[in-house]
Amino acid sequence: MGVLEGKVAFVTGAARGQGRSHAVRLAQEGADIIAVDACATPAWLSYPLATEADLAETVREVEALGRRIVARKADIRDLTAIEAVLGEGVAELGGRLDIVAANAAIISWPRDTWAIDAAEFRELIDVTLTGTFITVKAAVPLMIAAGNGGSVTLTSSGAAITAGKGLGDYKAAKNGVLALKDTLACELAEYFIRVNAVCPTAVDTPMIHNESLHRAFRPDLANPGRDDVRDGFAQMNLLPIPWVDPVDVSNAIVWLASDAARYVTGITLPVDAGNHLKC
């Protein structure tokens, strides 16, 4: 029997990468899943986001585990859409919501902060910070109403807790996520809803494995691939690895959602191969 038997979990950005892994790991532990993904890419972004086919694959993998899933194409910036999905999912999955994995986000690319286009800065903050706020704004009233307590995990980033040049937009958004986590942990403790954050180092997903980020790491090469950026990524970590796997972050989320972490709230959990001590 899994450690999350009978629970219902809401995962954003669930079509691929860490979000899909979270949905599958939570389902392996017995949770039913409500999943959303925008399945659409902002025009200026330097890498493609997930597709509806990706979201369908997440559905297939969760159902293959014998768990139920309500999955919808929805943008985390759209409060009406997120409330509708959650309403539908909670009604279909037994009237409860226990776990939130606020995972969806976008990243830009390393450039000096003053060189970031203002409209692109606004959209990154809108998705990565405001979208995380919308996620909890829609989910928390349902958790309070269900009266079962619960676990909310916000995905921040190692980039938020280490210093360095570039990605000022992303770091600002992910530090905002940590501020939301602290505030929500204080506000929701009386309902036994625990609120924590994970800060991964680089994770082996399309967010880092795309042409634009590979080129940023290896401007000396015409067509750098994942093997060409291995050493550069490994330099960020204490442990001699370039990146962690999505399941490493999912395992942290499962633990935080489980009774094993029943008195853990308000923490910032690095899943980072020691990256926070490196800089």
Ligand SMILES: NC(=O)c1ccc[n+]([C@@H]2O[C@H](COP(=O)([O-])OP(=O)(O)OC[C@H]3O[C@@H](n4cnc5c(N)ncnc54)[C@H](O)[C@@H]3O)[C@@H](O)[C@H]2O)c1
């Ligand atoms: N990959 C890394 O190296 C890394 C490191 C630290 C933190 N993170 C964070 O981990 C989380 C997951 O990222 P990932 O690595 O799986 O990247 P990813 O790009 O593979 O997955 C992100 C998912 O979010 C979805 N999404 C984007 N904007 C959305 C929106 N407005 N509404 C709904 N869905 C949207 C995308 O379609 C995609 O499926 C993000 O919060 C990211 O910032 C990633």
